[in-house]
Amino acid sequence: MKKILIIEDNDDIRENLEEIFSLSNYNVITAENGSIGIKKALSESPNIILCDIAMPVKNGYEVLESLKNHNTAHQIPFVFLTASAQEKDIAMGKDSKADYYLTKPFDTSDLLNIIKKLLKETA
Amino acid sequence: MPKKTILQALFEEATIGILVANQEGVIIEHNPYIEKLFGYNDLELKDKNIEELLPESFRTRHVQHRTSFHKKPAPRAMGANLELFGQKKDGTQFPIEISLSHMTFHGEPYAIAYINDVTNLVEAKKISDDISKIVEESLNEIYIFHAETLKFIQVNKGARQNMGYSLEELQQITPVDIKPDFDLDQFTQTIAPLLNGEEDKLLFETVHQRKDQTTYPVEVHLQYSRLGNQPVFVAIIININQQKNYEKHLIDYSEELEEKVKERTKQLEENRAQIELAFYKEKELSELKSRFVSMASHEFRTPLSSILSSADLISRYEKTEQQDKRMKHVQRIKSSVDNLTSILNDLLSLEKLESGKITSSIAEVDFQDFSSVLLDEVNLLTTDEQQITYKHSGKGIVKIDQHLVKNILLNLLSNAVKYSPNGTDVELSSECNDDILKIEVKDYGMGIPHEDQEHMFSRFFRATNATSIQGTGLGLTIVKRYLDLMNGSISFESKENEGTTFSVEIPQ
Numbered sequence: 136m137k138k139i140l141i142i143e144d145n146d147d148i149r150e151n152l153e154e155i156f157s158l159s160n161y162n163v164i165t166a167e168n169g170s171i172g173i174k175k176a177l178s179e180s181p182n183i184i185l186c187d188i189a190m191p192v193k194n195g196y197e198v199l200e201s202l203k204n205h206n207t208a209h210q211i212p213f214v215f216l217t218a219s220a221q222e223k224d225i226a227m228g229k230d231s232k233a234d235y236y237l238t239k240p241f242d243t244s245d246l247l248n249i250i251k252k253l254l255k256e257t258a
Numbered sequence: 259m260p261k262k263t264i265l266q267a268l269f270e271e272a273t274i275g276i277l278v279a280n281q282e283g284v285i286i287e288h289n290p291y292i293e294k295l296f297g298y299n300d301l302e303l304k305d306k307n308i309e310e311l312l313p314e315s316f317r318t319r320h321v322q323h324r325t326s327f328h329k330k331p332a333p334r335a336m337g338a339n340l341e342l343f344g345q346k347k348d349g350t351q352f353p354i355e356i357s358l359s360h361m362t363f364h365g366e367p368y369a370i371a372y373i374n375d376v377t378n379l380v381e382a383k384k385i386s387d388d389i390s391k392i393v394e395e396s397l398n399e400i401y402i403f404h405a406e407t408l409k410f411i412q413v414n415k416g417a418r419q420n421m422g423y424s425l426e427e428l429q430q431i432t433p434v435d436i437k438p439d440f441d442l443d444q445f446t447q448t449i450a451p452l453l454n455g456e457e458d459k460l461l462f463e464t465v466h467q468r469k470d471q472t473t474y475p476v477e478v479h480l481q482y483s484r485l486g487n488q489p490v491f492v493a494i495i496i497n498i499n500q501q502k503n504y505e506k507h508l509i510d511y512s513e514e515l516e517e518k519v520k521e522r523t524k525q526l527e528e529n530r531a532q533i534e535l536a537f538y539k540e541k542e543l544s545e546l547k548s549r550f551v552s553m554a555s556h557e558f559r560t561p562l563s564s565i566l567s568s569a570d571l572i573s574r575y576e577k578t579e580q581q582d583k584r585m586k587h588v589q590r591i592k593s594s595v596d597n598l599t600s601i602l603n604d605l606l607s608l609e610k611l612e613s614g615k616i617t618s619s620i621a622e623v624d625f626q627d628f629s630s631v632l633l634d635e636v637n638l639l640t641t642d643e644q645q646i647t648y649k650h651s652g653k654g655i656v657k658i659d660q661h662l663v664k665n666i667l668l669n670l671l672s673n674a675v676k677y678s679p680n681g682t683d684v685e686l687s688s689e690c691n692d693d694i695l696k697i698e699v700k701d702y703g704m705g706i707p708h709e710d711q712e713h714m715f716s717r718f719f720r721a722t723n724a725t726s727i728q729g730t731g732l733g734l735t736i737v738k739r740y741l742d743l744m745n746g747s748i749s750f751e752s753k754e755n756e757g758t759t760f761s762v763e764i765p766q
Contacts, residue, residue: 144726145560147590151567158574189556189726218559221552239563243570 137254138162140181142172142198143216144190148239152185152216159247169193173201176208183254188217188228196231203232212253216241275373280366281328283308283321295354295375297347308371313345328367331360344373353380398494401433405453405482405489408432408445412485417495422469433493438467449491452482466495475502549718553730557601560728561594568594604732608717611739618659618743625656625688625695632664633686636671643680646671653690657766662740669733670699670760677724678703678757690766697762705754714750723754 139161143149149165156163164179166172170192176184184202188195195215202208212234217224220238228236234253237246269276275295277288285306293299296311308324309317327334335357344354355374360367393400399417403410410428418425421436434445451457460480465473479494568587575583610616629648636646667686674684682702689696706714710721715738718731734748741748744764752758 145564145728147564147594148560148567151564151571151587151590154571155567158571191726194726218556218563220555220559239559240566241563243567 136160136162137183138164138179138181139250140164140166140172140176140179140184142166142169142175142184142186142190142195144168144187148187155243155247156250169195169198172198176202176211177205180207181211182257183212183214183250185214185216185250188215188219188224199231199233210257212257214249214253216246275371277303277308277371277373278361279308279369279371281368283324286368292373295346295373296344302347311344313343313351316343324369327358327360327369331367331369333360334358344375352377355379398496399476401428401493401495402483402485402490403433403493405491408434411488411490420468420497421466427469436466436468437464438473439464449480452480452491463498474499546717549720549731553718553720557728557730558598561597564594565591601730604730604736607736608732608739611736611743616743618662618740620657620659620744622655622657623660624654625658625690626650626654628660628663629667629686629688632667632671636668636675639672639675640684641680644675644678644682644684646675646684646686648686648688650688650690653692656690656695656764658695658764659744662744663764666737666740666762667697667699669737670762673733674699674701674703674758674760676727676729677701682757693766695764695766697764698759699762700757700759702757705756705758706750706752707754711750711752715748 139156141149141152141156141163143152143165144167146167149167153163153165164175164181166175169186169190172184172186173193175181176198186195186198193201195217199213199215202211202213213232214235214237215228215231215233216237216239217228218239219228225236225238235249237249269289272289272291275289275292277292278286280286285303285308288300288303290300292303296303298306309320312320342354342356343351345351353376355376357372359370359372361370362368394414395416396414397416399420400414401410401417402412409430409432413421413423413425413428418428421428423431434440434442437445440448448462449460452460458481461477462480463475463477466476467473475498477496477498479496481492483490483492568590572584572587575587607616629650633646633648640646671684671686678684678701685698685700687698687700704723706721707723710719710723713719714721715734716731717735720729720731738748741762741764746762746764748760748762750758750760
């Protein structure tokens with residue numbers, strides 16, 4: 136069973152994502168801000184990380200920077216799932232070290248496909 | 259020296275022609291100068307009739323003169339007549355002056371003529387006459403007036419015609435009479451430097467008055483001179499009316515130009531100000547648009563994500579016993595829709611406020627009752643670890659628009675809760691006197707960065723430390739507009755990481 140870490144400050148969305156991935160047989164770990172997200176990424180060693188950008192304490196880019204500089208965690212596929220969907224935001228996301236930049240609102244099956252594909256690539 | 263010798267020299271060396279003729283006009287004797295004057299030699303002149311020395315046209319008349327002279331011989335001095343001409347041997351004529359005396363010898367009467375060539379004198383007189391004529395006919399006005407009595411002596415035609423006076427009339431008056439800007443003392447002072455030799459010439463501008471009382475500007479050129487034995491002043495007057503008109507025209511034109519330049523400059527400045535304003539507004543609008551798009555994109559996408567994912571999950575919970583899960587998501591969808599609706603309502607409120615569709619309706623309210631109802635509502639937003647305290651002082655009954663004040667306080671209190679951590683209180687206080695109702699909302703939260711503070715009431719503006727927290731950036735804009743409707747005001751003091759206090763004042 137693949138382990139996915141969901142870092143998302145919005146309670147509703149975080150809970151919905153948790154349910155979606157649980158129903159698709161993922162082992163789901165969640166974090167409600169960037170700082171907790173980094174800790175869990177390191178302690179839980181997830182197979183993939185799904186991360187919001189605009190969050191309190193530490194934002195998505197700070198989480199990405201911190202993990203990509205880590206000697207082991209840098210290998211974990213990292214997906215942004217964000218409401219920052221203006222052209223300049225998307226361009227910035229694509230220039231980053233993130234493996235995928237997905238904007239809200241998202242189609243559940245698209246999201247599941249992308250995660251599945253990224254896990255297969257790294258496997 | 260013998261008298262005879264002297265007399266002979268007087269005759270021989272005289273620089274005037276002397277001849278002696280008898281009653282018939284025959285030249286008996288002549289001196290050498292006669293030969294020089296008329297170009298004949300001694301022999302040719304001897305026994306020549308005197309009339310032969312005159313032009314043909316004078317001869318007959320001269321015979322009569324000669325006859326009448328001998329009838330009543332009397333000396334005749336020179337200078338009486340300058341229109342007498344002599345004729346040389348070669349036929350050329352020249353003006354002569356003759357004086358006569360007579361003598362008797364052996365009972366015979368003789369005439370003695372003294373003849374002078376006055377060619378130079380006649381020429382000089384002609385030049386003098388011509389100068390007088392030029393002066394008389396000059397188009398400039400020329401006045402000659404006595405240096406002591408100041409009365410005009412001679413005034414040329416140009417002056418007489420322009421002034422409308424005859425020469426006789428002018429001879430009765432002085433320059434002071436035609437210069438309305440001068441009195442006698444002033445004029446005397448003006449011409450003094452000419453009289454005492456300090457100046458050779460005076461030049462000044464003044465005004466001349468004609469006989470018909472009309473006036474015109476003049477330039478006076480004045481010199482001291484002599485006319486015969488009389489000390490005089492000669493004044494040449496130039497009418498500078500045209501020049502003055504031209505000057506005035508130039509001045510008017512330059513003033514007009516200056517005025518135009520001023521006007522154009524003003525217009526340019528106004529245009530520039532308008533362009534700057536338009537540019538500023540355009541820039542502001544563009545920033546506003548950009549902030550709106552950013553806000554809308556972000557704030558709509560979050561609840562839409564929630565709705566979309568909850569809808570998807572509902573479709574996955576197919577079993578009857580999963581009803582509670584379906585209901586949870588239905589509730590989540592409803593809440594997200596509420597969230598979207600509230601954003602829309604904020605936008606609509608602002609639009610209504612800006613188009614003047616919202617007015618205030620002031621009524622008397624017990625503020626403590628009003629606040630406690632409001633607090634019950636707001637407390638639903640807070641966690642157990644956070645509470646809102648309230649205290650009121652002063653008058654209990656206040657004059658406010660309840661709907662507007664409720665929205666204002668809901669906004670300020672929900673902001674205070676939203677931007678401050680669990681475990682910190684939010685303090686609401688109010689104070690009312692006859693003039694003013696003051697309300698303060700104080701939190702101990704994240705505060706507003708100093709550089710963002712001036713923008714807090716701009717539409718869609720979010721403080722830089724709050725971008726990760728949901729919000730439209732419309733709340734404070736709407737609050738301020740509501741207060742404007744009640745002639746109220748809002749201000750705040752804030753320090754990052756220490757907290758913020760908003761102060762509202764509503765006149766009573």
